[in-house]
Amino acid sequence: MRTLRPRSLTLLVCLFLSSIFLITSPHLVRAQSSELITARQDLVQAFQAIQTAEQLGASNADLLPLTAQLNTALQYEEAADLSLRQGNVTLSVQYAVQSINISTQVSSQAQGLASIAQTATVYRTALSYTLAIVLALLSALAILEVNRIRQLLRRRRLLKARIDYGGREHAT
Numbered sequence: 816m817r818t819l820r821p822r823s824l825t826l827l828v829c830l831f832l833s834s835i836f837l838i839t840s841p842h843l844v845r846a847q848s849s850e851l852i853t854a855r856q857d858l859v860q861a862f863q864a865i866q867t868a869e870q871l872g873a874s875n876a877d878l879l880p881l882t883a884q885l886n887t888a889l890q891y892e893e894a895a896d897l898s899l900r901q902g903n904v905t906l907s908v909q910y911a912v913q914s915i916n917i918s919t920q921v922s923s924q925a926q927g928l929a930s931i932a933q934t935a936t937v938y939r940t941a942l943s944y945t946l947a948i949v950l951a952l953l954s955a956l957a958i959l960e961v962n963r964i965r966q967l968l969r970r971r972r973l974l975k976a977r978i979d980y981g982g983r984e985h986a987t
Contacts, residue, residue: 850911851899854892857918861885864925872932873925881921881928888917 865881895910957964 854911854914861918861922864922868929873928
């Protein structure tokens, strides 16, 4: 009987442990389609491209249509996620592909705007430096040659001035 007692105790412990595993519900994990994952990644890349374009100086008027398109792509991605949760994989893939197409288009347009904005910034900077150098040279020249400029102005004033010796009134 002594040998039965540890065995029955072991059996009870095993039953207890197995009942604990039965009580806890298993975690349900649903697989996401690769299109949905790609759609999310493309949305993030498009958003980052718009932010980069804005930081490089692209105008808000140029970025506004891209932002609207990105919002549309986000709506398609949300619809794809909802369709997948409802079990409609085909519709989910369709929405995800539409989101991917729009996000890719927005990303490439934003990169183009960023490139244009960066080029314009470089041109403006170069023009500003050139203008500053020219103005510095002109002001230095004016300061160094102020005496000559004064003499030149005096001569011109004298040449333009009419000198009336008073001889015409008395000559008649």
